[in-house]
Amino acid sequence: MAASCFSIIAFYGGYLxxxxxxxxxxxxxxxxxxxxxxxxxxPIKHSEKPPLILLHGFGPISLWQWRHQVVFFxxxxxxxxxxxxxxxDSTTTSTERSEIFQAVSIRKLLDKLxxxxxxxxxxxxxxxxxxxxxxxxxxxxxxxxxxxSAVNMVRKDNGELMVxxxxxxxxxxxxxxxxxxLRTLINLAVFNNRSHMLPDFLLKDFLHQLYSExxxxxxxxxxGLTIGSxxxxxxxxxxxxxxxxxxxxxxxxxxxxxxxxxxLLGEKARLEVVPDTSHVPQIESxxxxxxxxxxxxxxxx
Numbered sequence: 001m002a003a004s005c006f007s008i009i010a011f012y013g014g015y016l017x018x019x020x021x022x023x024x025x026x027x028x029x030x031x032x033x034x035x036x037x038x039x040x041x042x043p044i045k046h047s048e049k050p051p052l053i054l055l056h057g058f059g060p061i062s063l064w065q066w067r068h069q070v071v072f073f074x075x076x077x078x079x080x081x082x083x084x085x086x087x088x089d090s091t092t093t094s095t096e097r098s099e100i101f102q103a104v105s106i107r108k109l110l111d112k113l114x115x116x117x118x119x120x121x122x123x124x125x126x127x128x129x130x131x132x133x134x135x136x137x138x139x140x141x142x143x144x145x146x147x148x149s150a151v152n153m154v155r156k157d158n159g160e161l162m163v164x165x166x167x168x169x170x171x172x173x174x175x176x177x178x179x180x181x182l183r184t185l186i187n188l189a190v191f192n193n194r195s196h197m198l199p200d201f202l203l204k205d206f207l208h209q210l211y212s213e214x215x216x217x218x219x220x221x222x223x224g225l226t227i228g229s230x231x232x233x234x235x236x237x238x239x240x241x242x243x244x245x246x247x248x249x250x251x252x253x254x255x256x257x258x259x260x261x262x263x264l265l266g267e268k269a270r271l272e273v274v275p276d277t278s279h280v281p282q283i284e285s286x287x288x289x290x291x292x293x294x295x296x297x298x299x300x301x
Contacts, residue, residue, distance in 0.1 A: 011207040016063050023074035025081070032108035039089035040082035040109065041070075050142070051118035052297070055107065055126030057280075058149075058174050058218070060210040061073070061105035065123060067208060068286030069234040076298065080118075082109060084129065086217040097224025104131035107140075119297055121145035123282060124252070128227050131235070138239040145293055147245045150278045152233040152261045154287035157253075164188065164251060171219045175211060179203040182211075188251040189279040221285035241298040244269060245289065247277035263277060270296075 004174040020027075032038055033057040041062065052073060062081045073079055083090040084102050094101070106129065110118070119142045122130030127149020134141040150157065158170050165173045165184050176182040179200050186195040227234075242265050246258040255273065262271040272292045274281040282289045 007209055008207050009205045012082075013063060013209070016067050019067050020063065020070050020081075023070040025070065025074070025079060028113050030109055032112055034103060035094045036085065036092040036105055036108070038082055038085070038105060038109050040080060040111065042080045043078045046114070047078055049076065049078045051115050052079050053110070053120040054079060054081045054117050054129075054217050055083065055120065055122035056081075056130050057107070057122075057124030060221075063088075064210065065280075066282070069282060069290060072286075076294070077119075077286070080110070080115065081112070082106060084126070086214045086221060091214075093230040097220045098226050099128040099224075100132050100136075100226060101199065102129045102223075103136060106133060107137065110140075116140065117142055118242065119145070121147065121293065122149055123147040124149050124279065127151060128225070128226070131227075131238070134238050134240050134242075141240055142240045143297055144238060144240050145245065145296065146242065146261070147282060147289075148247060148250055148253060150257040150261065151227055151235055152264050153228040153253065153259060154233060155229060155231050157228060161252065170222055171215075172221060173285070175210070175215055175218055176207060177215075178181070179207070182207060191247065191249045191276055191278040191284060219266065233260070233264055235264055238268065240268065242269040243293065244271045245281060245292060246271065246273050247279060247281045247284065248273050248275050249278045252279040269284045 014130045016245055020041050024043055026044050029039050054066050056065040061083050066081055085092050085105055118141055120130045120133055127146040128151055130144055131151040162170060165188060167173050172181055173185055176185055182203050183195045186193050244258055244262055246255055248255060258271055262269050274285050274288050277284040
């Protein structure tokens with residue numbers, strides 16, 4: 001009897017797409033220049049609603065990271081959700097690998113789409129990109145949401161994270177290849193997780209469907225980060241209003257990093273802590289997360 005090719009994870013991915021299409025979004029591909037192509041979810045046609053850009057973190061593509069936000073925010077904003085370079089179908093022949101290159105790529109995409117002014121929300125690695133966009137183009141970026149994103153991280157933080165994760169290389173945590181590594185990542189990223197209850201066959205399916213593609217290129221992205229490459233935080237206050245959202249039990253970027261970040265970003269930054277969550281509060285406590293972000297984005301500056 002032939003082995004079954006059915007994938008629970010691929011099937012669930014189709015289910016997730018229904019949330020995006022229900023929000024009036026379609027999956028589109030744009031060549032932003034002669035080297036780079038980007039896949040994104042965006043409105044079928046522009047409306048009078050203000051644009052909001054959602055930037056995913058390291059790990060699965062955007063489809064898996066913003067499910068609870070698309071329908072909630074689509075009634076208020078025109079939402080654009082790109083897959084960052086080397087995630088999903090977004091790719092480049094350029095040798096650039098920094099988060100600055102990711103920010104420039106998003107800028108080129110938005111220029112192609114005619115989006116001139118917008119707010120941006122990034123989670124974790126996506127927050128690094130959001131910070132760079134806000135710093136480089138303050139005339140375009142209206143408000144900034146940094147979720148679980150230690151843009152103030154320093155060189156030693158990765159070493160401390162590897163100790164907590166009991167891994168020798170950061171990619172063994174951020175880009176797991178085994179079920180043991182994936183369970184470790186889940187245990188750090190999710191507060192009330194039940195990874196011990198997940199069967200190995202499901203975790204192997206998850207690894208194959210969501211972590212195996214472009215692994216070497218993603219390792220290059222980790223090595224290409226300029227954020228975290230210094231012995232002291234190397235950031236400046238932003239001109240925009242900034243909302244920092246953090247889980248009180250975040251084991252990837254501990255809460256003290258959020259408190260420090262608020263001070264570094266200055267008087268226009270505020271911090272909201274989501275209780276009983278870790279590194280993905282937008283997934284662990286979407287109701288509280290969404291209401292916190294909505295209040296910030298909709299209030300007058």
